[in-house]
Amino acid sequence: MGRLFSYIFLLVLVNHGYCGSIIEKFPLRYRNFTRSTSTPNVVTHLNGNDTSGTTSSVHRVTFPISISSTTTTNYTVTTTQTPTSTPTTTTKNGTTSHTSTTTTESPTTPTVPNPTLPPEPVTPSISWNVSYDGMKTGNYCLMASFASRIDITYKNIDKHIVQTGLDVSNNATVNQIQSQCYSGDDQQMLVLNLNTLSNGTFKWTFEKNTTKNDSMIHSIKITVQINEQLFPGISSKLIGKTLTLSSRNVTLFDTQAGHSYSCVSLVKTNLSKIMLNDDDNDSSIFQSGTMETSHLKLQAFLPSDKKTDNFLPNIVCSNDKSDISSAIPITVGLILLFMVVVVLIAYMIGRTRQKKQNYATM
Numbered sequence: 001m002g003r004l005f006s007y008i009f010l011l012v013l014v015n016h017g018y019c020g021s022i023i024e025k026f027p028l029r030y031r032n033f034t035r036s037t038s039t040p041n042v043v044t045h046l047n048g049n050d051t052s053g054t055t056s057s058v059h060r061v062t063f064p065i066s067i068s069s070t071t072t073t074n075y076t077v078t079t080t081q082t083p084t085s086t087p088t089t090t091t092k093n094g095t096t097s098h099t100s101t102t103t104t105e106s107p108t109t110p111t112v113p114n115p116t117l118p119p120e121p122v123t124p125s126i127s128w129n130v131s132y133d134g135m136k137t138g139n140y141c142l143m144a145s146f147a148s149r150i151d152i153t154y155k156n157i158d159k160h161i162v163q164t165g166l167d168v169s170n171n172a173t174v175n176q177i178q179s180q181c182y183s184g185d186d187q188q189m190l191v192l193n194l195n196t197l198s199n200g201t202f203k204w205t206f207e208k209n210t211t212k213n214d215s216m217i218h219s220i221k222i223t224v225q226i227n228e229q230l231f232p233g234i235s236s237k238l239i240g241k242t243l244t245l246s247s248r249n250v251t252l253f254d255t256q257a258g259h260s261y262s263c264v265s266l267v268k269t270n271l272s273k274i275m276l277n278d279d280d281n282d283s284s285i286f287q288s289g290t291m292e293t294s295h296l297k298l299q300a301f302l303p304s305d306k307k308t309d310n311f312l313p314n315i316v317c318s319n320d321k322s323d324i325s326s327a328i329p330i331t332v333g334l335i336l337l338f339m340v341v342v343v344l345i346a347y348m349i350g351r352t353r354q355k356k357q358n359y360a361t362m
Helices: 002-016 318-361
Strands: 033-035 042-046 058-062 076-079 085-092 095-102 128-131 140-155 161-167 187-193 201-209 214-225 242-247 252-256 260-263 267-270 273-276 286-300 314-316
Touching: 128 187, 140 187, 140 201, 140 214, 140 242, 214 286, 242 286, 252 260, 252 286, 260 318, 273 286
Parallel strands: 260 314
Antiparallel strands: 033 042, 042 058, 076 085, 085 095, 128 140, 140 161, 140 286, 187 201, 201 214, 214 242, 214 252, 242 273, 260 286, 267 286
């Protein structure tokens, strides 16, 4: 321990330049020493040759402090983490730099909602009638009561295929000006103002076949005004334009003269022609259109010489007939089952009475 303190004291003197005369006073074995430059914290001490000519061994002494004339500053890195950012402080050779990293979440694009529709068209509570004189006098040439929905498939701004629907509600009114009903004509028209958010029209054109003495719907035309409520997520450049869906040369609801047509079942008709502002439609936006009808009562080309305000005896559509025909076997089966049950009950009652009479005679 004493030798160690001697080395330390000597080295301090050397570093401060006080080694002139003082070092001469130390024994020879303390004079010859070197400072290692390869390892800052290591001092190599060589014992010199003594007067006897013998060479001493090499001793390596490690000190816990640095004795080299060059001072090296270690690197210090301090990192602090917070929930929103990660600042970093770095110290290098006396210079301090700060680095701050902030993470920002990218905004999410809201999802365009799809239209929500009831499962079936609204059942009407009124009848739309067209008069021969254009007034509501009761001298009707055409009468119609039905539930209808127009289904339209389109692409929204997210390029998703969306289906929307427009019901012909009870608020719809007959456009007496555009509706045509003239005595002797082979064509009649029913035009309804939809009076909904679409501000559209609903048009059926009837034709009369004098050879077969019947009539039917020959063409369909529906116009709607494009808006955000009816077409959620539609491109803004289409807002306010008029969309037309139509189908021509169809044969719907064929009715014999002197009768009305009745069909409770749902009937779907494809609207093959789609136009935008009376121009050909860009099929990449509007995909298809369909007209649905149900609870239908319809009659056209009524006689002009008498007042008609009620539906004539009806002709039932084939879909309703199939429903009736399929219900008949079920009804007959239930009646037969009921009769069998009644017979069995009567038989059991008769057997019970017979047993009681036998016991009484015994």
